[in-house]
Amino acid sequence: MKGFIPLLLIVFFVAYTDLLRAQAVQYGDSVEVSLLTCEPGDAVYARFGHSALRIRDAGGRDMSYNYGIFDFRTTNFYWKFLRGQTDYLLGVYPTEYFLAEYRERGSVVWEQVLNLTAPEKQKLIDLLNENYRPENRMYRYNFVFDNCATRPKVMVQDALDGRLSYESAYAADTYRQLINDYISNDAWLYLGINLVFGASADQTVGKGGASFLPELLRNDMQRASIVGGAGDSHPRPFVKSTQMAVGPFATVVETTPWWMHPLFISVVVFFAGLALTLQRHKNSRTSKLFDSVLYGLTALGGVIIFLLSFFSEHPLVDANWNLLWLNPLNLLPAILIWQRKARKFLLYYHSANVLMQLAAGVVMVLQVQQFPVAVFPLVLLLLLRTSRRIKRLFTQLLERSTNGWKWKK
Structure with a gap:
C-alpha cells in the first residue's frame, strides 16, 4: 500500500x-x-x-x-x-x-x-x-x-x-546554511552536498x-x-x-551512527596513513597501495565536482575550491605510482600538487568557502602523504654535487 x-x-x-x-x-x-x-x-x-x-x-x-x-x-x-x-x-x-x-x-x-x-x-x-x-x-x-x-x-x-x-x-543567512538545516541529521548527504557546493553557496540569500x-x-x-x-x-x-x-504525525529523526559518521571514518583513515608514514619500511607495497587508493578516490571525487562545476546548470556549484585537494588529475599518481619509469614525472606532479593542497588549507583558514569538517583530516593526510612521496622521490632521483643538486644517472 x-x-x-x-x-x-x-x-x-x-x-x-x-x-x-x-x-x-x-x-x-x-x-x-x-x-x-x-x-x-x-x-x-x-x-x-x-x-x-x-x-x-x-x-x-x-x-x-x-x-x-x-x-x-x-x-x-x-x-x-x-x-x-x-x-x-x-x-x-x-x-x-x-x-x-x-x-x-x-x-x-x-x-x-x-x-x-x-x-x-x-x-x-x-x-x-x-x-x-x-x-x-x-x-x-x-x-x-x-x-x-x-x-x-x-x-x-x-x-x-x-x-x-x-x-x-x-x-542574512547563506544558501549553504539554510540547506544544511534540512540535511544535518544525514551525515553522508550533508558531506556530499557540501562538497559539490562552491563558494557561491556561501553568499547571503x-x-x-x-x-x-x-x-x-x-x-x-x-x-x-x-x-x-x-x-x-x-x-x-x-x-x-x-x-x-x-496531520499531525509523530516524527522520528534518525541520525547517522557515530561509527558510520564521515568524520569518524576520515579520522581513522588519517591515523592509518600516519602509521604508514611513520613505519620503518616506508616504500612497502602496502604504502603504495594505500596511496594509490587515496589518490584514486580523490580523483573520482574531483571528476564529479569538475563536471558539476563546469558542465552543469545546477546552481551554487561553481567556483568550487574543493578542486584544490579533490584533484581530478590524481588519477595519474594513482596509476603511475606502480611504474618505476614515471618517478621523474611524479616528482614534478607531486611538487605542484602539494602546493594546491597547501592552498586548500589557506582557503579553509580564510573561510573563502565553507568546508565540511570531515574533510580536514583527509586534506591533512593528503598533504602528509604527498610530502612523504616528494621526499622519497627526491632522494631516489637527485644527488648533491659541487654545483648543487643534479639528476642521478
Missing part, C-alpha cells in the same frame, strides 16, 4: 491532463486561494518539503496546482538530472489526491488562506490557466531559483494589485532569497502584507488564516 497512492496519482494525473488539455479550469463563486506547504519527508527528493497552490469554490471544485511533477521515464532522465537539465511541469488535479499522497507519507501539510481580492483571485486563475496550456506547462527546474516553491510565489505576486512587502527572517525552501516561504508569507493596492489605505495582511490540512 506504501506506493499505491503515488502510483494512483500518476495514473490520475495523466488521465486528467488529457481531459483538460484543451480547456482551462473554471471556477464558480466564492473562490478561495491557499498556499499549501508540505513538511519534509525521508526521501532525498522530499528532504526540503513542497509547495502548491489550492483553489476551490463554493460549488465544490477544489484543485491543486503542483509545479513539482517530473517523470523518471523521460529519455536520459538521470543524465539530464546530473547536468541540471531536468524539466518539470505544472500538474493540476483535485486537492484530495494531492493531500492523500502526503497523508500516506506521514508529512504534515499546512494551508494558508490568502487574503486576495476578487479581481486578484481571477487574475491568478487566468495566469494559472495560461501557464497550464500544453505549450507552457513545462519549465527548466532549478533547485534554488525556479522550483515548486518559487513558482507559486511568483504567480501570486503577478496577480496582486499592489506589491508584497515583508521582512525576511533569513536574509538576501530579501526573498529563502523562498526556494517551502517552509521558509510559508514563514515569510505569514508575516507579509500587500501594500499599494487600489482601495488599500493600509497594508493588507497577505495571509487570512492558517490551518493544518494534513
Whole structure:
C-alpha cells in the first residue's frame, strides 16, 4: 500500500491532463486561494518539503496546482538530472489526491488562506490557466531559483494589485546554511552536498532569497502584507488564516551512527596513513597501495565536482575550491605510482600538487568557502602523504654535487 497512492496519482494525473488539455479550469463563486506547504519527508527528493497552490469554490471544485511533477521515464532522465537539465511541469488535479499522497507519507501539510481580492483571485486563475496550456506547462527546474516553491510565489505576486512587502527572517543567512538545516541529521548527504557546493553557496540569500525552501516561504508569507493596492489605505495582511490540512504525525529523526559518521571514518583513515608514514619500511607495497587508493578516490571525487562545476546548470556549484585537494588529475599518481619509469614525472606532479593542497588549507583558514569538517583530516593526510612521496622521490632521483643538486644517472 506504501506506493499505491503515488502510483494512483500518476495514473490520475495523466488521465486528467488529457481531459483538460484543451480547456482551462473554471471556477464558480466564492473562490478561495491557499498556499499549501508540505513538511519534509525521508526521501532525498522530499528532504526540503513542497509547495502548491489550492483553489476551490463554493460549488465544490477544489484543485491543486503542483509545479513539482517530473517523470523518471523521460529519455536520459538521470543524465539530464546530473547536468541540471531536468524539466518539470505544472500538474493540476483535485486537492484530495494531492493531500492523500502526503497523508500516506506521514508529512504534515499546512494551508494558508490568502487574503486576495476578487479581481486578484481571477487574475491568478487566468495566469494559472495560461501557464497550464500544453505549450507552457513545462519549465527548466532549478533547485534554488525556479522550483515548486518559487513558482507559486511568483504567480501570486503577478496577480496582486499592489506589491508584497515583508521582512525576511533569513536574509542574512547563506544558501549553504539554510540547506544544511534540512540535511544535518544525514551525515553522508550533508558531506556530499557540501562538497559539490562552491563558494557561491556561501553568499547571503538576501530579501526573498529563502523562498526556494517551502517552509521558509510559508514563514515569510505569514508575516507579509500587500501594500499599494487600489482601495488599500493600509497594508493588507497577505495571509487570512492558517490551518493544518494534513496531520499531525509523530516524527522520528534518525541520525547517522557515530561509527558510520564521515568524520569518524576520515579520522581513522588519517591515523592509518600516519602509521604508514611513520613505519620503518616506508616504500612497502602496502604504502603504495594505500596511496594509490587515496589518490584514486580523490580523483573520482574531483571528476564529479569538475563536471558539476563546469558542465552543469545546477546552481551554487561553481567556483568550487574543493578542486584544490579533490584533484581530478590524481588519477595519474594513482596509476603511475606502480611504474618505476614515471618517478621523474611524479616528482614534478607531486611538487605542484602539494602546493594546491597547501592552498586548500589557506582557503579553509580564510573561510573563502565553507568546508565540511570531515574533510580536514583527509586534506591533512593528503598533504602528509604527498610530502612523504616528494621526499622519497627526491632522494631516489637527485644527488648533491659541487654545483648543487643534479639528476642521478
